[in-house]
Amino acid sequence: MKGVAGLAATATITGTASAADGQTQYIIGANGNGVADAVTDAGFEVRHELADGDVLVAVGPSDAAADIESVKGVKAANPDLKLELDEPEVNTEAADETPPSEGAVLSDLQWDKEITDVFEAHEYATGEGTRVAIVDTGIDLNHPDLGNVNEELGQAFVADDDVPEIGPDDSGSHGTHVAGTVGATGESGVVGTAPDTELIPVRVFPAEGGATFGDILAGIDYAAEIGADAANFSLGIPGVQQPGSELNKLKAEVQTVFQSAVRRGTVITGSAGNDSGSLQGSGFTLPNSVPAAFTVSATSPADTLSFYSNFGTSDIDIAAPGGGYETLEKTLVEDPDAVEWPFPTNLVLSTIPVEQGAYGYKAGTSMAAPQVAGLAALVRELEPNANASRIEQVIQKGAEGANGKSDSEFGAGIINALNTVERLAGGKGKGNGN
Template sequence: MNFGRRTFIKGAAGIGVTATITGTASAAAGDAQYIVRATGNGTRDAVVDAGFSVRHELAEGSVLVVTGPADASADLESIGGVSAANPDVTVELDQPDVDAEVESDDLPSDDAAFTDLQWDKQTTDVFEAHEYATGEGTRVAIVDTGIDLNHPDLGNVNEDLGRAFVTNDDVPEIGPDDSGYHGTHVAGTVGATGEVGFVGTAPDTELIPVRVFPAEGGATFGDILAGIDYAAEIGADAANFSLGIPGVQEPGSALNKLKAEVQTVFQSAVRRGTVITGSAGNDSGSLQGSGFTLPNSVPAAFTVSATSPADTLSFYSNFGTSDIDIAAPGGYYETVERTLGVTGEPDDIPFPLNAVVSTWPTDLKSEIGLPGYDAIAGTSMAAPQVAGLAALVRELEPNANASRIEQAIQKGAEGANGKSSSEFGAGIINALNTVERLATKNGKK
């Protein structure tokens, strides 16, 4: 395989995936879409009686996603039971543009063909952790672009529970199937079965595809929140949200105006037992500031920074004291030069395999020459490592609430003193440490 420096630099700006705010949301009929904060059981009916349509009723009725005429926020706020109404926001995925030039009783990892490429599972001792737990009896929702329903390593996808929440769906016929590639890669990191090539952190979990993106264009925040709410509704043990919004959204910005509603939906999901794992974002920047960042500013989200094969902070990963909860492998090294092999150590993993290799839609080209698998780096790849670990913890502690699951993961982490590391939060996840601690506590070791 021959990947040149030119190729890498071309793609460096779009590493992994970050959600970019592209404007306000509108429905297919041309109506504007709003996020409404409701304060009363009759608010939904009152909104409908006023001539608006309600697409989603979230967080047990306290947040509504509403469509109607443009510039109607004031009209909505005049309705009894509505305390706030703001235009919804559309986000698009920044696609990585790496135009590479390519020349029994067994544990799940024993027979999979390509586990030697899974440095991310090796550095976090995932394969050894499978002696204690594999995610059996758990469920993880992938709130993303969908999941390839025909991938041989994703036979644990529950298509019947899969949903598509897409305002302007240009491919409604595919349902929860993948409209791109991102969700399939994330799903494999969480729970690929190892039937053929790769093993996820929780290979026996049930994967639920929740598609919130069309094939072209952006997702509305209302649909993303609907996906999170649905994950809690179906009892998902974790919901992965690999859609970090770049930069600090200052007071008065479109997203900042939705802060209270985002928090309400996330907190409702966590109260119902769903751990929400979110990516810290790929801007190489500090998250400290007076504004709002997503998911980092939402206490209910478990925010994940990205680390390298050398357990250093990946050069693109955001950071920030009190904003990062935990760290996990996301790929690439702490500098572009080391990532590319210009500097580094003799045993460094070469580019692009120092990204995270995972499942890939079978009908798309693989840039690493393995059909059905490809390598991407980003905090998007770090968050699902934690979602899979949450499934292992829930298998061992089925009655644990979301907070206790997060605490167990943090206690098993390595490389940080306490929970205040600006780069790693409580540390870099270690699956074996985490499940061994629980097995010892429960008398199963």
């Protein structure tokens, strides 16, 4: 494979979220208990009640936002939007050179784990006793490195689902790649940041078409409901939006749902976006540009900002390996004498559905966020009673390459798993008492 295939999966807004019968889906800000019944009585179908009823997702006639807002207890109603994920072709050529047989035989290709000292961190924590929800395209339920997936807790929140029979299984490949970065067990090919965590597949995408914001929010709310220590959403709108954007009308409800999940103890890791854009000041993306999200920019094998990554001190909380170098030209160099990690090995290697090749390379802030979700699981293992804010602070204090929390590219810095867990473990290695 040549060119940019496999680089920086992007999302596209495809319009208002509509049901198969032509009705429109709305995201509603509400004043809690009883409002859902009132909206139902007004002739709308309430699909989701989120954040203790403070946010509703309902379906009804088009151009009916004003009718919903006339219902007592409704603060705002706006048409939902559909977000279509553009998944580039996965690069599998280097992974194919060493067919997996026994025990993480592809781990030498995981530069992302090497430079963040993940393997050394496993002497202290592996994510045992924790749970991470992957709000995405689902997870391959038959992958040899993903035997830690809890299929029973897996859910699909998909309006007009075209593949309901697969449940939380992967409708693409994005979610399986993200899941492997978080928690691949190393049974066969690759190792995740938290190989002993429990992975929960929360599918919000159909096989064809897009996810609605309402279903993404339902997935986040569900993650908190089942006690997930972290919920990763490597999803977001394209481009850097300005305050006058129609999307600005959804920010309050996104923040309400995310804040509710954080209060219940779930760290929400989100990708900063792949537009090489500044989020400084009034620019924003969704869902990650809300205070409750732990927003992650993407870095290269050289610890530089990846060429596609968004940046900005107002949004970026932390940075993590996402693949590619600081320029596209350098990323695509195939000469091993010219760069330490020639293309495609400078992308992130992880799991993909077995029927697609089992292992492959992708790059993007989508690949950076799950590095942090896995690290959150390591922290929660060592501090089971830590709240979400405490976990974020510990991760930021263990980061490298920035001063404090104000770097426009890296936030508090690039994650370092060993620094982070050593601060908590008191020098005692996992299982050996020393």
